[in-house]
Amino acid sequence: MSDNAKQKTMSRRDFFKGASIGVMGGVLGAMGLYSYSPMRKQMFPHVERKMADIGVCRKVKVTNISETSWFNNADLVGDIKGAGGLLVDQYSYNWPPFGDGSGLGKGSYEKGIAKIKHLLPDRLDEAWALQESMSVHPENAGGYAALIEVTDLDGKEHKYLLDSGWSYKWTDECFRREGIDRMLQNGEIEGLFISHEHFDHYWGLPVTVKYAPEIPLYIPEGFYPEGMQYIKDSGHKGPVTVVKPGLKPIVPGMASYVFAIPIICRVYGEQSLYFNVKDKGLVSVTGCCHQSIIQFAETAYREIKYENDRFHGIYGGLHISPFDDWDPKYDDLVISLGKYGFEKIGCNHCTGVLCAKKFIQAGYPVVQGTARFRSKDPAYLGNGDTIAFGMDV
Amino acid sequence: METHSVNYLEGRRLVKRWNGPVPAIVSLVLTLAVFYATWWIFQDPRGLMRMYTPYVGYMYTRWWLIVLIWMVYLFNYWPFKREWVERTHPVVKGVVLTAISVAVLLILIKGFFEGILGNFGLAYFNPERLTALPSVTNFFAIEYAALACLMFAAIASWLSPAWVVACEEVPWQDLPQPAKGISILVITFFLSTIVYFITMHSHMAILYHPWQEFTAITPPYWEKFANTVSGNFHVSWIMCCTVTVWLVETIWERFPFSMIERNWLRRLVAFFGIIAIAFAMHFFLYFVQELTWGEAIRGTRRAFAPDWRWLHVGEMAVFFLVPALFITFYCENWPRKYSLPANVLIRTTVTAVAAVLLYIFYYKTSHLFLGTQKGFSHPQQFPMIPTIWLINIWLVHHWFMDNWPAWKMAPKTTAEIEEDHAQALEKARSIRWTPSLGWGLGAGAAFGVLAYFVSVNVLPYFYNAIDIIK
Structure with a gap:
């Protein structure tokens, strides 16, 4: 090889060495200098507001049938811990109504339902009595359910249930206390929305079915096979709508929105409700709001057209500290909620008493409750309490 | 030269029993089988011990990693003699050393963190003390204590290997064991404690109402910059530091820091260079999420919450570590035939592609079997x-x-060890300034910047096209 040729080869080798170093340096330099700089925001997609028209309603009233999903946090969380933690399949806990006597964390839907299926939906007292001897902490089961009354601009009233509780015994007692049993039997209630598949929102389904087996059922997409089977095993005979992620208008001024999100205890997907109240603005009603109330509000901003372009109210479990736990991200929520300008906040259930108190401390317009019927604290709306948007109660 | 003067890993030669990729495939199958069996026994929410709560399982996983690093990188298998390590059957050695690592792990967590620190210093390290407080259930008491403990682990798993990889064990590199191991352990534990207080203590202090203003800085100083009061902001960059240390040690063969001949400068640049690279990764992986899911919204939960986004940066970073270690452990750091920078670039590219594929595979399928x-x-x-x-x-x-x-395993001879050292030195010294290298550097840097901007522009379309979670 001549000297010139050798020199050329050497140069090429050096060039590639340098190029290799340069590529890595260039990539890392750009990553470090640009990726968190304000300039990066130019690359964010521009969010077009879809301004979907869901119509307008005159007013919305929510009656809290039951927000006490369980009565003792320590028992519930102790069971979750004993069964293996927050990721364990809820049907395996051996909680009622799927207890089979085999003990905590050893159950299954199939074994549990086999014990009571023949009693559903008409002999719920017997079914629950049976479960009291076979399941883990049956006395701790409560449930979440709310009655929603929407009045349209013509004055016509629509009634819906949001969720159907957990304990057959407790849910039935609460239904009778608030007259829900009669409304169901009379066909006054037009549909049952299940927010998500969690035990405390869904496992009391046979109580609703007992009074109205034909009631239209709306469930979010993402139910597991056990949850789908439970609809049939409960004796439900009406139409079932599996609501896909996104917006689904129901009646003028009311729409459902499903979020495709994973939730503890092996549950997937949550359905919440939007209302557009005349001259007031947007109202959000949720079961647990695992998607977070701010995400719910942001979604409304992107998707829906509403009165005065204003957020008016919230009602529901806001899923912040349901087990009296805390995390700095919850403080992020408490700090941030103020800028959304909600004028009426009704919270309970999985919001957590501590969070409700932090809201009050932050000066937010929290509607306080009466702490009756086993609800723990007047800082939030309790069992039997009501809240209304577009009217006074 | 006494071969025992170098550490065991450096003094051993691993000889393949079969040609081609068979050993790597056998090792992968075997370790995956052990992984799945042990996952079922210890972690799986459907399995036996169900430690994936998740923090309890995570705490033990992180601390076990550190104990392994301590035993090998800091203590060089002490108190076992080199002869025992060299001559004992690998299975016996694996069982004995693993049992010791688990014993150390339990002593550390139950004895030091829960027993000493949690009883005589910071209550939040001890679940029983937390349970005694109003409104704290036993489950969350355990989770909070595990969280504090694993946050400490995250820092230690960066600093412990960094002192060996970047700082090259100074000033104790010539000490015999256990003096060397103890010295490095003490300094890295001390530094971890300082970093813990600066980065994580405020996170723990605002878990309680009211915020523990008397004992911690609240709201934390990073709130405005990170758009959250959560310590996940720090978990993110510290996790990136851990990953970067191991990238430098494995597929990068301590490049580019090995090019610096002056010892003190190389060590200093390596230590802070790792942090700088980690921050580049930290910001980039956050940006990646903004590009695919949209801008984070403070106060939301899950995928849109800044605190989760920062945590996810750490989660994404660890996906890079898996292929990098596989290349080094089971592919003999392929490729090795080009110049050091070219080898490093190829390995890094392969690692990045493999990390993305692993990420997609994990999120598409893990819920089906984990x-x-x-x-x-x-x-x-x-x-x-x-x-x-x-x-x-x-x-x-x-x-x-x-x-x-x-x-x-076949122990290297003294001559082989010396040859390895000479080759490593030669590789580093072969990168010297020439005009050609300069042109290459400039062109490469321009291409690197271009590649970055092309990647971030293409990313949203790529993400939408693959639809990871259906």
């Missing part, structure tokens, strides 16, 4: 646990068992 939840942002979905659990098993297999059965 007992985790479908979706990216479930609060109990911690890909760091299974990935680090797998890494721990690889470390046991590679460090304690000499890649048995697909490889066998």
